[in-house]
Amino acid sequence: xxxxxxxxxxxxxxxxxxxxxxxxxxxxxxxxxxxxxxxxxxxxxxxxxxxxxxxxxxxxxxxxxxxxxxxxxxxxxxxxxxxxxxxxxxxxxxxxxxxxxxxxxxxxxxxxxxxxxxxxxxxxxxxxxxxxxxxxxxxxxxxxxxxxxxxxxxxxxxxxxxxxxxxxxxxxxxxxxxxxxxxxxxxxxxxxxxxxxxxxxxxxxxxxxxxxx
Numbered sequence: 753x754x755x756x757x758x759x760x761x762x763x764x765x766x767x768x769x770x771x772x773x774x775x776x777x778x779x780x781x782x783x784x785x786x787x788x789x790x791x792x793x794x795x796x797x798x799x800x801x802x803x804x805x806x807x808x809x810x811x812x813x814x815x816x817x818x819x820x821x822x823x824x825x826x827x828x829x830x831x832x833x834x835x836x837x838x839x840x841x842x843x844x845x846x847x848x849x850x851x852x853x854x855x856x857x858x859x860x861x862x863x864x865x866x867x868x869x870x871x872x873x874x875x876x877x878x879x880x881x882x883x884x885x886x887x888x889x890x891x892x893x894x895x896x897x898x899x900x901x902x903x904x905x906x907x908x909x910x911x912x913x914x915x916x917x918x919x920x921x922x923x924x925x926x927x928x929x930x931x932x933x934x935x936x937x938x939x940x941x942x943x944x945x946x947x948x949x950x951x952x953x954x955x956x957x958x959x960x961x962x963x964x965x
């Protein structure tokens with residue numbers, strides 16, 4: 753762990769849990785933003801955000817890719833049913849957790865094999881991160897609304913990804929999926945957005961990371 757005043761950088765979920773579990777236990781308002789459930793929901797870190805919802809205001813913001821797999825999608829719907837506010841945004845987001853507007857946890861990358869997390873209490877940083885979260889939250893769509901519109905994309909995703917992976921031309925892929933060329937290309941674009949990909953190649957890579965291919 754590296755510590756500098758009101759900023760601490762921890763390595764791995766076990767260290768994050770040790771440093772922040774008491775903050776979650778006391779928090780009355782928790783905001784969470786992530787691309788998928790994997791950032792905050794694996795092993796011990798799952799205990800950090802699947803806590804008792806009673807008496808707390810919980811806001812969770814995810815990218816559309818979180819709805820591509822049945823289990824995570826069902827988990828988000830269940831959280832929504834239990835009283836957490838869950839929204840989906842196609843925009844890029846900073847993966848973060850905000851606790852009572854007094855502390856934030858920022859997720860780093862896992863390129864070294866161990867994900868790092870920054871635990872920050874510096875008021876001006878917390879305020880800035882909270883402002884960014886609130887702006888993204890206002891633009892986002894409630895999961896129940898988004899999920900209803902996303903159903904066809906999720907159903908077609910495996911077949912579209914297979915068509916992209918095998919290098920089928922758009923015209924051939926559209927005929928195989930029994931879609932018009934225009935609809936097929938629109939679904940490809942929507943799937944790329946859901947995966948946070950800027951190219952079809954990157955969409956394939958992201959799909960493999962998620963186990964969709």
